Amino acid sequence: MKKKVASYVVLDKKDRWMGGYSTKLAEPPLSHATPAIVMAIMNAEQSNGKVYEVYEDGEQKVVYPKK
16 A cells, blocks of 8 residues: 655755745645645755655655655
């Protein structure tokens, strides 16, 4: 079964928290035009950081930059 992504977290190159983006932003009534992953990657590019995909069970994995 595929795990459901709850959010994306951005840490800079010194592992400092730079932001978090909930996947619920895409759901009504919020319906933000820019997906959470896109906002997280933009933040990571600006801070030379990494984007972690955070699943509902709390597990995380790096999704940007790609290895």
